[in-house]
Amino acid sequence: MNPVNTVIATIGALVYTAGFIGNFFSLLLFTQKELRQVSTGLLFLLLNITNTIHLFSLLFEFIDSLFIFPVFPSDVFRCQFVLWLQNSTRTICSLLATTISIDRFLRSEYPIRSRIWCTPKNVLKLSIIYVIFSMLLYALFFNPFNIYDKYGFCSFNLNDTLNILVMYVMPPIRFVIICLIPVSIMIVCSCRMLFNIRKSRKRVAPQTVACEPSIAITVIPISKLATTNVIHRQRSVLTTDRTLLLMVSINVMAYTVTQLPFNIYVIYYGYEQSKNDETNATTRSYLLMWSAVYFAFGFYLYCSASLQFRKQFVTKIKNLVLHRRLSERTNSTTRNN
DSSP: OOHHHHHHHHHHHHHHHHHHHHHHHHHHHHTSHHHHTSHHHHHHHHHHHHHHHHHHHHHHHHHHHTSSSOSSOOHIIIIIIIHHHHHHHHHHHHHHHHHHHHHHHHHHHOTTTHHHHSOHHHHHHHHHHHHHHHHHHTGGGGSTTOEEOTTSOEEOTTOHHHHHIIIIIHHHHHHIIIIIHHHHHHHHHHHHHHHHHHHHHHHHHHHHHHHHHHHHHOSOHHHHHHHHHHHHHHHHHHHHHHHHHHHHHHHHHHHHHHHHHHHHHHHHHHHOSSOOHHHHHHHHHHHHHHHHHHHHSHHHHHHHHOHHHHHHHHHHHHHHHHHHHHHHHHHHHHHHO
């Protein structure tokens, strides 16, 4: 293995290992019933599952790019299935990430109507549509002409029409579907959500100030308690919204920074005249690794930026440990009896 591949292998091993561990922890958190019953929580769960599948598809190509010979001898698996799975899951992840931003936007813009629109049932319906759309969009990768060429690279060179479609037509279309439209929607939704939260904060602040004197002179304790509960509930909702907005904002920034380079390069390589397969394979490996950061490090970004996310994760781990200890005690008691 040459020095370049050694560097790629080292960095890749760290990225993918940390990614699978982080996604596993995220899965533990988002599988909680209280989160699955909320559309945003269910969307994050589905995004996490899709991210994990996409990481596996990137891992196959990563392993194959480290060696000068095809690690996977079957071109049906490596050239057709892996590339189809890689592109399909990337598109699904993009659509789910965009839907998360839209979901939070609708909740902040239309709080009453969003109770009808933003439901787990609608999330599942949309997810099924995303999966079917993505699977059909990249079905051309299963074409029998998509095989290894004489240099061991996947290619459509035996069919000029398909080669033109894959190299020149599909990359710009994919760039629009995966990057341009999603990033634009996510940025607009995030800006609008920030505006709505600031407006809500201004509404709550005067109410808090106005209620303090009245609390002091209130004769009926029930009224005082009711007013305090309302204020506390409003603050709690705003805190949750700010946390989710922070997570969505991190998601938008991470997606933009990690996904644009690879998709721009794919378009460039398609129109580049002096194509070099080995240089392309090396460059593609680095860019795919950078792209994998988004699918691998979401958990760590959320933990570092959100105190509430960290608290929920720690609570989940404590509950799992407690449940395991109780199970061990129960089994021990049963055996002793």
